[in-house]
Amino acid sequence: AVRAASMKAYVLLDGTLLAIDRIAADRPFYSGKHHRHGINVQVIAGPFGELLWASPALPGAVHDVRAAREHGIVDALDQAGITCWADKGYQGARRTIRVPFRGRWSTLSAGQQAVNRSQAKIRALVERAMATLKTWRLLRKLRCSTTRITATVQAVVVLHQASSAAG
Template identity: 75%
Template structure:
């Protein structure tokens, strides 16, 4: 008996919000595109307006403008896990003891995601990654107070980090400062959790050259739905 050529009723249809295709690009169903996005260009959506921007402009202009209206922002680095073997040393993070890609995250005082950097190999330290993307310089020039962890020691400018030293050896005043600092930074973990709530980013099995595009697509979707 010849096989039927009719389309199976059980075949899955593409979701209305689109899907991530080859190269990490997002293919939209035209009738359900989120506001502020199109096929080829990312948009940052803010309560006031949206405009076309590039990833580089996103750091120095759009995000700095948004962040300047906040009481302060929180800068943190997170590792997106990837499937690599032990020989891929550039992607191995000594801090997390596994392979991954380093992305820098900026959150507001309520832990809401504002911006995510392009991805770098996991072996890159947070402060080096922040300097590579020009984040520290941009935040300092804009005069934006920023809380960060010990991974950003030496950043200076408007970047505030906890005092170095063991808890038992620190004076009471510095202990109080570090305790308050930790409580503020803990809110920023919500932005990392928001980013990793996307199953696609929990463990990436694609080429590492595609990860930045995937992260940017997720950021656009998140900002569009939060607006």
């Protein structure tokens, strides 16, 4: 993934929650933000929103920046010197991961607002990669063992890349 990302001008990083059918006893898989059980998957997309890589699945309660650190995404992008755009969920990562300024819109200066606006336009393309991933009906609500989800997600990424290369 780092080799493919190094050929790009920049990459986009974001996390998504894939819904699973779990019971309330499975506390680690419950995402308080989304109010449902799910799996956290980190996605690296190219500058045009193409899906480059998806991480192994982690429980839905794991925060995005923690998931990126656990998968080594932060260190790999930093060591390779690849510029990466991410959302506010990655505050405190490292210098190659660019995040918007924090604060309420009214408390930010005009320059900070302009920077956040331009970053939002760039980061909007990662939503295309997320939509591509979630168009696979299999991933809309996973009903399999949580140990099989990583292989399922990575198979979907490979199939998507193969279909987009052929077309």
